Amino acid sequence: MSAAVDIPTLRRDGATLDAPVTGACFNRAGTHAAFAAGDGSLHIAPATGGNWQRVAAHDGAIMAAAPDTDAHGFLTAGDDGRLLRISVTGAITELFSTGGKWIEHVISFAEKSDGLIACAAGKQVHLFDAAGARLKTLATPSTVAGIAFDGKGKRIAAAHYGGASLWFTQSKSDQPRKLDWKGSHIGVALHPAAEALVTSMQENALHGWRLSDAQHMQMTGYPTKCESLGFTRSGKYLASAGADAIVIWPFTGGGPMGKPPLERARLNDTLCTRIACHPKHDIVAAGYSDGTVSVAEITSDRVMLIEAGKGSPVTALAFSPDGAVIAWGTEAGNAEMTRPG
Amino acid sequence: MPTVEKIPVTVLTGFLGAGKTTLLNRILTGTHGRRYAVVINEFGELGVDNDLVIDADEEVFEMNNGCICCTVRGDLIRILGGLMKRGRTFDGIIVETTGLANPAPVAQTFFVDEGVNARTRLDAIVTVVDAKFIAAQLRDSAEAEAQIAFADIVVLNKLDLVSDEARGQAEARIRAINPLARIMPATRSDIDIAQVLQQNAFDLARIVEFDPDFLQSDEHGHTEGVYSASFEVSRPIDMHKFQQWMGTLLQEKGQDLLRTKGILNLEGENRRFAFQAVHMMADGDFVGDWVQDAPRKSRLVFIGRDLNRPQLRRGFEACQVKG
Numbered sequence: 001m002s003a004a005v006d007i008p009t010l011r012r013d014g015a016t017l018d019a020p021v022t023g024a025c026f027n028r029a030g031t032h033a034a035f036a037a038g039d040g041s042l043h044i045a046p047a048t049g050g051n052w053q054r055v056a057a058h059d060g061a062i063m064a065a066a067p068d069t070d071a072h073g074f075l076t077a078g079d080d081g082r083l084l085r086i087s088v089t090g091a092i093t094e095l096f097s098t099g100g101k102w103i104e105h106v107i108s109f110a111e112k113s114d115g116l117i118a119c120a121a122g123k124q125v126h127l128f129d130a131a132g133a134r135l136k137t138l139a140t141p142s143t144v145a146g147i148a149f150d151g152k153g154k155r156i157a158a159a160h161y162g163g164a165s166l167w168f169t170q171s172k173s174d175q176p177r178k179l180d181w182k183g184s185h186i187g188v189a190l191h192p193a194a195e196a197l198v199t200s201m202q203e204n205a206l207h208g209w210r211l212s213d214a215q216h217m218q219m220t221g222y223p224t225k226c227e228s229l230g231f232t233r234s235g236k237y238l239a240s241a242g243a244d245a246i247v248i249w250p251f252t253g254g255g256p257m258g259k260p261p262l263e264r265a266r267l268n269d270t271l272c273t274r275i276a277c278h279p280k281h282d283i284v285a286a287g288y289s290d291g292t293v294s295v296a297e298i299t300s301d302r303v304m305l306i307e308a309g310k311g312s313p314v315t316a317l318a319f320s321p322d323g324a325v326i327a328w329g330t331e332a333g334n335a336e337m338t339r340p341g
Numbered sequence: 342m343p344t345v346e347k348i349p350v351t352v353l354t355g356f357l358g359a360g361k362t363t364l365l366n367r368i369l370t371g372t373h374g375r376r377y378a379v380v381i382n383e384f385g386e387l388g389v390d391n392d393l394v395i396d397a398d399e400e401v402f403e404m405n406n407g408c409i410c411c412t413v414r415g416d417l418i419r420i421l422g423g424l425m426k427r428g429r430t431f432d433g434i435i436v437e438t439t440g441l442a443n444p445a446p447v448a449q450t451f452f453v454d455e456g457v458n459a460r461t462r463l464d465a466i467v468t469v470v471d472a473k474f475i476a477a478q479l480r481d482s483a484e485a486e487a488q489i490a491f492a493d494i495v496v497l498n499k500l501d502l503v504s505d506e507a508r509g510q511a512e513a514r515i516r517a518i519n520p521l522a523r524i525m526p527a528t529r530s531d532i533d534i535a536q537v538l539q540q541n542a543f544d545l546a547r548i549v550e551f552d553p554d555f556l557q558s559d560e561h562g563h564t565e566g567v568y569s570a571s572f573e574v575s576r577p578i579d580m581h582k583f584q585q586w587m588g589t590l591l592q593e594k595g596q597d598l599l600r601t602k603g604i605l606n607l608e609g610e611n612r613r614f615a616f617q618a619v620h621m622m623a624d625g626d627f628v629g630d631w632v633q634d635a636p637r638k639s640r641l642v643f644i645g646r647d648l649n650r651p652q653l654r655r656g657f658e659a660c661q662v663k664g
Contacts, residue, residue: 019428038426061426079423101396102423122398142400143416161402161415183405184415202415202454203405224455333428
């Protein structure tokens with residue numbers, strides 16, 4: 001793992017957008033990154049350098065972006081109530097519309113020729129097949145604050161008031177498994193092998209359920225709300241934002257109960273605002289409230305500084321599918337990428 | 342982090358049928374040159390086509406901090422966060438509550454959520470009141486009382502439908518509940534919009550503008566429902582004693598204390614200290630120097646239920662340094 005952070009010489013590519021960056025992702029082939037902006041535009045950038053393309057996609061802000069189920073495209077969700085499929089050349093297809101209610105989340109899953117798309121608007125999660133045909137609509141007791149698939153696309157989780165709901169995507173019944181815990185749950189992460197479900201909460205804490213026996217886990221000590229969390233690919237660790245370091249909870253050997261978290265890439269008086277887990281290794285990228293971006297290896301103290309902060313908080317962060325390129329964006333509209341030289 | 346100017350949020354409350362939607366339409370179609378995002382609950386009532394009108398379901402939840410009156414609007418945290426994603430494409434945000442809503446969760450949201458507090462500020466709570474039906478609505482609904490109690494501005498509407506005598510009675514009812522609110526007379530919500538928006542009414546600095554006259558009419562009057570109690574002391578305040586007393590008071594009586602505002606003359610301090618609380622959540626800061634050579638008096642106003650005036654007076658007086 002010693003050479004895990006393989007960014008020997010940093011080559012940079014970037015642009016300043018007219019609005020805050022609200023999302024960043026790569027397509028599944030890893031050929032292009034896409035930056036979503038608060039003015040409704042999507043900016044598609046070749047991962048190996050070259051001209052960026054601006055696509056006027058939504059009438060309003062893009063609330064979330066995700067890779068499409070195919071190799072090259074992207075998906076965007078907007079506060080104009082539309083779910084769009086945007087090809088790498090910028091062609092737009094509307095997959096779904098709520099008629100105005102904000103679509104705040106979109107995620108996708110793809111394996112071989114199969115795939116799933118999910119988006120959330122209000123108290124509903126809409127599930128689509130890889131082609132974008134709607135399969136079903138799942139209801140939640142209050143507005144959905146976050147959605148996540150497991151590593152196989154077998155389950156989908158949604159966070160809301162009073163806990164989380166977990167559905168089997170192929171189930172004939174739309175009744176979820178309800179995981180209850182009082183309070184407002186504002187984000188969700190699902191263990192890749194569905195061993196655990198973890199939510200972030202309004203009260204600067206994480207709450208988790210071990211799915212084998214529904215045992216509760218409470219992870220506290222955050223100075224602010226955790227607005228970004230995710231499991232590493234191996235499922236051994238849960239990385240989270242919300243503190244002045246990346247807070248990493250071990251999910252090995254009985255889970256995080258009774259164990260202190262690891263803290264990586266600490267920055268004094270600066271809060272981690274976004275994390276992104278490496279697609280293969282136990283490595284986490286982190287963005288901070290002053291615009292700093294760094295990459296940390298979980299099993300060591302190795303940290304690589306990618307970007308010294310220019311002042312504006314990091315609002316979006318993503319690894320390419322091979323883990324070699326990092327894309328991030330800031331509230332001030334900076335959209336940046338680094339890749340191997 | 343660079344400091345950016347916070348976007349003002351106006352909360353618009355009012356009894357059913359009082360003229361809230363009319364006022365909202367006037368704001369949205371007015372020629373004030375400003376652009377507002379509007380968060381509403383009853384979609385379709387609004388006759389204005391505006392891409393910045395957001396349909397929200399009021400979702401109130403209790404914070405897990407052991408405080409049962411600490412309820413906040415989770416939907417508002419989400420929506421204000423979402424609106425901020427657009428960048429600065431509008432000048433202000435107006436949040437309309439349903440006619441039956443208690444304004445406390447909205448106000449508390451600004452105390453509780455750091456993200457909301459970092460980017461937006463509560464500008465004013467504006468309550469539209471129907472001059473003709475105020476007595477009946479206060480009798481029938483505790484929320485109506487709370488809406489007046491929380492108001493920074495009360496729009497006393499439909500005055501063309503009442504006599505001068507009834508108007509006087511309505512104003513007296515409002516004053517008895519909330520002596521600090523500014524009352525704006527109106528017919529068909531025809532007020533000067535500039536007098537309602539961008540008021541900084543929730544700014545601590547505005548507490549300095551207490552009207553000293555209200556103190557005189559206070560000691561008698563209502564002791565039922567929501568009413569107010571005001572106190573003034575002349576000797577400087579011991580900050581430590583005040584914090585202890587107020588902390589305990591808000592802990593024990595916070596549910597009944599809807600709003601508390603104060604301006605304090607702290608011992609050894611040339612600056613005025615402003616203080617305010619919504620139920621148990623308090624906020625305070627220095628807001629500029631005292632006027633030279635003028636008497637420095639500390640004042641405190643409580644708006645709430647079951648106020649024990651003698652006890653509150655003794656408590657406040659005991660916060661003074663020894664004479």
